[in-house]
Amino acid sequence: MAKPVSIEVWNPNGKYRVVSTKPMPGTRWINLLIEQDCRVEICTQKKTILSVEDIIALIGDKCDGVIGQLTEDWGETLFAALSRAGGKAFSNMAVGYNNVDVNAANKYGIAVGNTPGVLTETTAELAASLSLAAARRIVEADEFMRAGLYDGWLPNLFVGNLLKGQTVGVIGAGRIGSAYARMMVEGFKMNLIYYDLYQATRLEKFVTAYGQFLKANGEQPVTWKRASSMDEVLREADVISLHPVLDKTTYHLINKERLATMKKEAILVNCSRGPVIDEVALVEHLKQNPMFRVGLDVFEDEPYMKPGLAEMKNAIVVPHIASASKWTREGMATLAALNVLGKIKGYPIWGNPNQVEPFLNENAQPPAASPSIVNSKALGKIKISNVGTVCLTISGFAGFKALSSQQLHHIGA
Numbered sequence: 001m002a003k004p005v006s007i008e009v010w011n012p013n014g015k016y017r018v019v020s021t022k023p024m025p026g027t028r029w030i031n032l033l034i035e036q037d038c039r040v041e042i043c044t045q046k047k048t049i050l051s052v053e054d055i056i057a058l059i060g061d062k063c064d065g066v067i068g069q070l071t072e073d074w075g076e077t078l079f080a081a082l083s084r085a086g087g088k089a090f091s092n093m094a095v096g097y098n099n100v101d102v103n104a105a106n107k108y109g110i111a112v113g114n115t116p117g118v119l120t121e122t123t124a125e126l127a128a129s130l131s132l133a134a135a136r137r138i139v140e141a142d143e144f145m146r147a148g149l150y151d152g153w154l155p156n157l158f159v160g161n162l163l164k165g166q167t168v169g170v171i172g173a174g175r176i177g178s179a180y181a182r183m184m185v186e187g188f189k190m191n192l193i194y195y196d197l198y199q200a201t202r203l204e205k206f207v208t209a210y211g212q213f214l215k216a217n218g219e220q221p222v223t224w225k226r227a228s229s230m231d232e233v234l235r236e237a238d239v240i241s242l243h244p245v246l247d248k249t250t251y252h253l254i255n256k257e258r259l260a261t262m263k264k265e266a267i268l269v270n271c272s273r274g275p276v277i278d279e280v281a282l283v284e285h286l287k288q289n290p291m292f293r294v295g296l297d298v299f300e301d302e303p304y305m306k307p308g309l310a311e312m313k314n315a316i317v318v319p320h321i322a323s324a325s326k327w328t329r330e331g332m333a334t335l336a337a338l339n340v341l342g343k344i345k346g347y348p349i350w351g352n353p354n355q356v357e358p359f360l361n362e363n364a365q366p367p368a369a370s371p372s373i374v375n376s377k378a379l380g381k382i383k384i385s386n387v388g389t390v391c392l393t394i395s396g397f398a399g400f401k402a403l404s405s406q407q408l409h410h411i412g413a
Ligand SMILES: NC(=O)C1=CN([C@@H]2O[C@H](COP(=O)(O)OP(=O)(O)OC[C@H]3O[C@@H](n4cnc5c(N)ncnc54)[C@H](O)[C@@H]3O)[C@@H](O)[C@H]2O)C=CC1
Pocket: 095, 096, 097, 116, 117, 119, 123, 171, 172, 173, 174, 175, 176, 177, 195, 196, 197, 198, 243, 244, 245, 246, 249, 250, 271, 272, 273, 297, 298, 320, 321, 322, 323
């Protein structure tokens, strides 16, 4: 039997019971829920990662929906418990949902939400920060300074890499990978090589246009190339940033053999998920190649690092903070809450999870829709088309009913 968990309750008389497994930034998400007759219960237990038993205790006998975290194991056991409690909705407060067994959720008819878009630029900025910090050895130099070792300017002190004119490689050029690529190309005039299962057309157009602009101004134009294999990126790029989803196809994408194909002085950045890199192989590679550098936000056995990593001077390690800007974290909380609310209220699903701005406008009511439900197709949920209607502010289900048939379609229909 799990110990009782401590909770904070908002709007105790609300009709729908929504549980958040963690306090989340801001209050807008709470207000949006209580305005719609939800009783909001927030777990305030001083324990960073809640166990399945803890969460079962939180769900209790009656629960309409849960907002959870990427550190939690949302599988058969939890979805069965949520279903028994009458729950119909779960949302991760994260865009990645590799901690969620979506098939198990489908089995119980539970909607699974995530929070795309609002963290794109923030996460890309951290990847860019790690790239720069690694290229210019900022963490090593900072430690040196604080240790009182600086006794005067020297021609060879902390010499790093110039990014301008080098090649940036992106693996997984989706929302975040493309945003990172744009930052590195525009900010540092790097050439781009990327690998993704799909063509990143907008990104290609951006680099082409920027290259033309530079050329027109008498500068060396930047270039882009879509690689036909990931290995091509690893061989050619000077800085490589990983941004794919974590699934069976990307587990240990970077392993001993692939590390060996990279340039000896390359920089590798990971702001996706830890298991995309074989971290044991990485530690060995860092030991053998002191000029090879990494910037890591995520770890294979998070929150732990593989033995030896913490001692490596050529590794910069930060604790999974890539999405940690105030605006983004508050926005993630809002999207997660609205995903759960949308299902409870029977709203349709927003048609384009890449255009979530209307949900984030603090001066307007959010659209009556769930911003992003990843298993909408399996649940046969109605999608609302927001193409060209990003300012749509229908309020309530009646507004949704009033939409024309062109604006609604069944997924897969
Ligand atoms: N460190 C952090 O705090 C954060 C980490 N993330 C991670 O970043 C991931 C990506 O997020 P978004 O860019 O929003 O998702 P996205 O879905 O827009 O992009 C992922 C891209 O990976 C590509 N991809 C999938 N399998 C691949 C493969 N085998 N090889 C190459 N490319 C492949 C997809 O085609 C897609 O373009 C999330 O799933 C999450 O795990 C996201 C936000 C913050």
